[in-house]
Amino acid sequence: MMYDTSDIRKNLKVVIDGYPYAVVDHQFVKPGKGQAFTRTKLKNMMTGAVLERTFKSGEKLEKADMEERQMQYLYPEGDAWVFMDTTSYEQIQLQRELLGDTPDYLQDGMMVDVLFWSNKPIGVTPPTFVELEVIETEPGYKGDTTSNVGKPATLSTGKVISVPLFVNQNDLLKIDTRTGEYVERVKK
Amino acid sequence: MLLDRLRARAQVLSALRAFLDADCFIEVETPLAVPSPGLDVHLAALEVSGLGAPRWLATSPEYQMKRLLCLGLPRIYQISRCFRRGELGRHHEPEFTMLELYRAEAGSEELMRDTEGLVEAAARRVLGGTILPSGTDVAAPWARLTVDDAFREHAGVDVHDVLPDETRFFELLIDKVEPALEAMRAPVFLTRWPRAMASLARLCPDDARWADRFEAYVDGLELCNGFGELTDPVEQRARFAHDQAARREAGLDVYPVDERFLEALEQGMPESGGNAIGVDRVVMAITGAAHIEEVVAFPQSRL
Numbered sequence: 001m002m003y004d005t006s007d008i009r010k011n012l013k014v015v016i017d018g019y020p021y022a023v024v025d026h027q028f029v030k031p032g033k034g035q036a037f038t039r040t041k042l043k044n045m046m047t048g049a050v051l052e053r054t055f056k057s058g059e060k061l062e063k064a065d066m067e068e069r070q071m072q073y074l075y076p077e078g079d080a081w082v083f084m085d086t087t088s089y090e091q092i093q094l095q096r097e098l099l100g101d102t103p104d105y106l107q108d109g110m111m112v113d114v115l116f117w118s119n120k121p122i123g124v125t126p127p128t129f130v131e132l133e134v135i136e137t138e139p140g141y142k143g144d145t146t147s148n149v150g151k152p153a154t155l156s157t158g159k160v161i162s163v164p165l166f167v168n169q170n171d172l173l174k175i176d177t178r179t180g181e182y183v184e185r186v187k188k
Numbered sequence: 189m190l191l192d193r194l195r196a197r198a199q200v201l202s203a204l205r206a207f208l209d210a211d212c213f214i215e216v217e218t219p220l221a222v223p224s225p226g227l228d229v230h231l232a233a234l235e236v237s238g239l240g241a242p243r244w245l246a247t248s249p250e251y252q253m254k255r256l257l258c259l260g261l262p263r264i265y266q267i268s269r270c271f272r273r274g275e276l277g278r279h280h281e282p283e284f285t286m287l288e289l290y291r292a293e294a295g296s297e298e299l300m301r302d303t304e305g306l307v308e309a310a311a312r313r314v315l316g317g318t319i320l321p322s323g324t325d326v327a328a329p330w331a332r333l334t335v336d337d338a339f340r341e342h343a344g345v346d347v348h349d350v351l352p353d354e355t356r357f358f359e360l361l362i363d364k365v366e367p368a369l370e371a372m373r374a375p376v377f378l379t380r381w382p383r384a385m386a387s388l389a390r391l392c393p394d395d396a397r398w399a400d401r402f403e404a405y406v407d408g409l410e411l412c413n414g415f416g417e418l419t420d421p422v423e424q425r426a427r428f429a430h431d432q433a434a435r436r437e438a439g440l441d442v443y444p445v446d447e448r449f450l451e452a453l454e455q456g457m458p459e460s461g462g463n464a465i466g467v468d469r470v471v472m473a474i475t476g477a478a479h480i481e482e483v484v485a486f487p488q489s490r491l
Contacts, residue, residue, distance in 0.1 A: 006274065028277025031366070032403050032413040033228055033387050035358040036275070054363070056355060057274075 001063040005038045005055050013045070013064035016053065020045045020064040020117045029054075045115070046098065046122050067116045068125075073106045081106070083114055083124070092121050099123070104159040105130045105177045126177045131186055132156050133172050140168040150182075193483045196314045197471045201267065203313035204287055204467070207306050213263040213289065218252035220245055220269060224446035227431035228387055229438065232273035234282075244443065245271035248464055249288050250388060251449040254417070257460055258452040262292035267467065278479050279409065281487050285467040292458040295416040296402050299461035300377050303404055303412055304328035307375070307470060314474050321476030322407050323373060330375040330404065338378055342368035348397070351382055370408025377402045386427070389415035406473045414463030421453035 003014060012023045021042035030036040036057035043050050045064075055061070071083040071092070080093040081103065092114070096103070098121075105126040106112070115123040137153035150162035155173070163173065163182045174183040205215065225233030225244035233244040248270050256264055270286045287306070291298055304326075311318050311326050318327040339347045343364035350356050369376055379402045383391055386399030393400075400416030418424055428445045435442045471483040481487040 028275065028280055029362050030230070030275060030277075030280060031358055031361050032410050033230055033385065034361065035230055035355060037358070037362060039362075054359065 001065075002060040003063055005057050005059050005061070008038050008040060008055075008061075013066045014042070015062040015064045016042065016051070019047070020066065020122070021051065024050065030057075045117070048100070065118045067119075068113050069116065070111055071114045073108065073110045073112055075108065076103075081124075083112070083121075086111075094121050094124060101180065102126050102177075104155075104157050104180070105132070105175065106157065107132070128177060129183065130175050130177055131172050132159075132175055134163070134167060134169055137163065137167060137169055140166045190482065190485075193471065193475050193477060194485055196475045197483055199313045200310045200467065200471050200474060203310040204267070204306055204470075207309040208263075208265050208289065211263070211302075213265045213291075214261060216253065216256055216261070216264045216266050217268070218246075218249045218256075218266060220271075222246045222252065222446075224251065224444050224449075226250065227428055227435065227443055227445070229431060229434045229440070232441070233443065234271050234273050242444065247272050248286060250462070250464075251446045253288060253290055254457060254460075254462075255449060255452040257290050257292055258455055258457045262458065263290070265289035276488060279469065279472075281468065281480055281484060283488075284480075284484075287465040287467050288462070289465075290417075290460055290462040292460045294461040295459070296379070296400050296414060296461050299414045299416075299463045300330070300332070300379075300402055300404075301328070303377075303414065303463055303465065304330050304375075306465065307404075307406070307411065307473075310470055311474050320407070320473055322473075324375065324407055324473075326375050326406060326473075330377055331372075332377045332379055333369075334380040334398075335378055335382065336380065336398070338365050338368075347382055351384065354384065357382070366405070366408050366410075369405040373407070375404060375406045377404050386418070387415070388418050388424070388427075390418045390420075392416075409469055409473055410466075411469050411473065412463050412465040414461065417457070417460045417462050419453060419457040419459060421450055424453055425450055 008023055008026045010023055014021055022045055023040055024043050025041040027039045029039055038055045040053050041050060072086050074082040074084050079096050082091055082093055084091045102124045113125040114121050132155040134153045135156050138151055149165060151165055152160050153163040153167055154160050161182055172186045172188050174186050176183050221236045221239055221243040226247040231247045233247055236243045236245055249266050249268055253264060266288050269283055271283050275282050307326050308318055308328055319325050336347055339345055343360040380392060380398040381401040383397055383399050389399040389401040392398040402414050404411045432442050468480050468483055477483050
């Protein structure tokens with residue numbers, strides 16, 4: 001399936017030079033009484049690299065066949081991480097370099113969105129919010145619940161984030177995986 | 189912000205009219221639905237039904253205004269809507285406002301002076317001076333740069349080496365030349381276009397490799413497209429035939445030739461200069477808008 005330059009819009013997925021790209025930005029350009037072009041900024045969905053490319057009006061672009069499936073995270077195995085389709089019990093492995101910062105948020109049994117390109121897994125999106133336990137931080141100061149001052153805390157996945165002073169070891173925290181930031185303390 | 193820009197837009201329209209009225213131009217009105225919308229290979233028109241004959245919305249009011257020149261109105265202008273299918277972007281709306289003007293017994297130099305004067309007058313009306321929000325000064329006179337020199341300086345190529353490949357020409361224009369013109373931070377006319385892009389311009393009397401055509405750029409934004417007009421009916425008919433063949437070959441809609449326009453040329457058209465100024469873009473430059481939607485009350489996206 002092919003797209004035309006008039007189909008170009010934000011987030012359209014296309015194949016360029018053998019990689020899947022998502023359109024980040026696009027701009028119609030047409031010099032006076034001249035040929036029209038579409039300037040694009042594209043993000044490589046496997047490496048995250050950004051590419052700028054100008055297409056002639058009417059030029060064809062190959063559609064990237066993308067699919068997202070909910071799968072369960074099982075365990076790491078060497079350099080790969082193993083996920084399972086909970087309906088078919090099919091298991092897949094993803095190499096560490098394709099996971100970006102997702103392992104910072106993965107917990108055994110967590111449901112995640114696995115992105116497939118032409119039936120090959122190429123990435124994982126964790127839930128927007130996850131709850132992770134603090135395994136190490138300096139003891140909390142009881143009274144201080146409003147201050148903006150933070151301190152480092154190590155989470156069960158090994159990730160270190162900045163948390164408010166009142167947070168204690170073994171607390172359960174809600175984390176925004178889009179920003180990697182502390183949201184709130186949750187009751188166990 | 190939009191309301192401020194719409195107020196500025198009204199001031200621009202009023203200043204443009206005042207400038208031309210003071211110079212003995214008369215404002216005319218020609219139909220928007222026309223029998224031939226223009227044959228330029230890079231323009232696509234919107235068809236209109238229900239008028240009893242094939243009609244399209246004009247991509248520019250050029251043919252009918254030139255007929256008025258031939259009828260004996262030597263200085264005319266029109267502020268009208270033009271329609272171009274598929275043109276939508278930061279600098280484009282498929283329905284936009286054009287100031288089209290013609291001056292008999294004149295050529296592109298006079299029309300470039302008119303253009304400088306118009307934009308300067310509009311800026312003075314809105315801003316009380318000639319310095320745009322970008323810092324660019326639009327006080328006349330503006331620089332002139334030939335396409336030949338622009339490509340040599342900014343793209344490092346001889347236009348005639350590039351030209352058999354028109355796509356390459358336009359790629360260099362948008363990727364090398366236009367950004368360099370923007371970096372000048374001064375208004376500039378790009379003059380003497382390759383004859384293959386003559387459209388309805390005459391060839392330069394001193395060198396037939398070039399067409400007597402100009403475009404004005406302010407902060408890299410193209411504001412107008414003007415010609416020393418082609419008045420020769422035989423050459424004009426040959427160009428129409430050539431454009432129709434090119435459209436057919438490219439698989440595009442082939443619009444009819446406007447025979448009444450050609451008849452008018454046969455009756456005799458005075459030596460003239462003409463220019464089409466994008467009014468929305470003039471308002472963009474003067475108000476510092478980055479997107480055409482910021483200066484139009486109801487662009488496609490808000491319609």
